[in-house]
Amino acid sequence: MTLEETINHFLSRAKQIEEQARQQSELGDLTQHQLSCLRKIDKLKHPLPSVLAEELSITKPTTTALVEKLAKKNVIKKVPSKKDKRAFHLHLTGAGKKLIRLHESVQAEVISQLTKNLNESEKDILGYLLAKTLSEE
Known part of the structure; x- marks a missing residue:
């Protein structure tokens, strides 16, 4: 198998395992994009929608639609800003934190499934190689 075929197979298998696990959990009705948004809100700690849009590299109208969908699912809430009553911050609800x-x-x-056939040394090497491929130097 070529490197390209191996990488494609690896990514396909990862997606398949994740999809199976998602369907068996409460994550089934959230899209990957919505999950990414929740994780970013968690990481940013109560961002403004404009900050979230910038961090996700999406437009403000797309962010607005995404925020509205997540609010309807009761996984985030919009909390008015104390400094600017026209603005609001995004907070995860208890359900949102649970989903994260x-x-x-x-x-x-x-x-775990993708690395189950590797020993610790091989896992370290894989981690090193993946980190190297992602470096921007």
């Missing part, structure tokens, strides 16, 4: 933890466990399961 659940998604993290799904990702851990994907990694």
Whole structure:
């Protein structure tokens, strides 16, 4: 198998494992884009929608639609800004925080399944090589 075929197979298998795990959990009705948005809100700690749009590299109208969908699912809430009453901050609800933890466990399961045939040394080498491919130097 060529390197390209191996990488494509690896990515396909990762997607398949994640999709199976998502369908068996409460994550099934959230898109990958919505999950990414939740994770970014969690990381940014109560961002303004404009900051979220910039971080996700999406337009403000797309962000508005995404925020509205997530608010309807009761996984985020819009909290008025104390400094500017026209603005609001995005907060995860308890359900949103639970979904973040659940998604993290799904990702851990994907990694576990993909690396189950590797010993610790091989896992270290794989981690090193993947990090090297992602470096921007």
